Amino acid sequence: MQELQVKITQAQVEIIDREKFEQNINEVVTKYQNYTVTASTIKDDKQVLANLRKLDKQVSDERIRNKKLLSEPADEFDKYIKQAIQPLKDIIEKIDVDVKEFENHQKMVRLDTVKAYISNKSAEYMLDPRVFDEKATEYIKASDFMADGMTLKKATMKNLDDMITFEFQKQQELEKSKSAISGLCAEYGMTDSPYIRMLRDLTLAEVFEQIKADYAFQKEKQELERARQELEQASQPKSTETQKFDPETGEILDSEQIPQNETNELRGAENDSDDYSLKMGLTVFFKDLEEKERFKKALSDSGFEYGKNYWVKGFGWLVQPLKQDELADNLEAITVKKASERQV
Secondary structure (H helix, E strand, C coil), X not given: CCCCCCCCCCCCCCCCCHHHHHHHHHHHHHHHCCCCCXXXXXXHHHHHHHHHHHHHHXXXXXXXXXXXHHHHHHHHHHHHHHHHHHHHHHHHHHHHHHHHHHHHHHHXXXXXXXXXXXXXXXXXXXXXXXXXXXXXXXXXXXXXXXXXXXXXXXXXXXXXXXXXXXXXXXXHHHXXXXXXXXXXXXXHCXXXXXXXXXXXXXXXXXXXXXXXXXXXXXXXXHHHHHHHHHHHHHHCCCCCCCCEECCCCCCEECCCCXXXXXXXXXXXXXXXXXXXXXXXXXXXXXXXXXXXXXXXXXXXXXXXXXXXXXXXXXXXCEECXXXXXXXXXXXXXXXXXXXXXXXX
């Protein structure tokens, strides 16, 4: 195809009386260089400004007219070339589309080849080949294939093998981590699902730390709740009465019944003629019987005698030690008295 050849004849532009034109401009500039606008001459001043603008416009219009005349050959040339070359542009565009379609097809063929290789290799490790769908696109360049564009290079196959092996090892480690998390959660009685999900962003050690922290927090909450419940229970009146048995028949007695031996003890307490001049109420809470016995022993070691427990039908709370004539209004009384007959 013959190349475009153009012959350009340089246009000649001649300004007639160039020196006279420049002289006229200079004379006008000199004349008005120090021109001053005043209130008394403002009307004439506006006319001077109009005349100067008219002169400037005349020069500018002439410049534009001549420039257009000079540009006409170039504009006509540009228009002609665009029209003449359009068919060539059309065929270029068509071939470009065909080339891109072919290249895209080749990429899809190469991608299918890579995916087939990955699928076969993944089957050896029992992996889901879809895991590698995104990474597979990194191995479809023409440089990853032999000259026929269909056969993978050995270097490419090795890279794919390494990728699959690494994924297999990663999943093995993941399963071990999941198992370890499940074991620790089972030991603590916790659900493992939320902690297994944490493996997406945290290491196994970090997840373990989170499990232990959550477990400690739950234990603390449970201890606080247990303490709260115990405090509530301790603040509520409780009957310290235990089930009574008839020593002769073995029958369980209700709160309205008193075995014969306790009746005798109560009568003995009621018939006691002790008269107290001082008293102090004392209520002590014990975790278990062993702690109660230690308290009684401590009293005994200090020289005090652990008194009788008075039981009165229909009343269910530990009361302060009282005089004998006050016992009928209370269920139990704990009295601690010294050998000198003085109530403490």
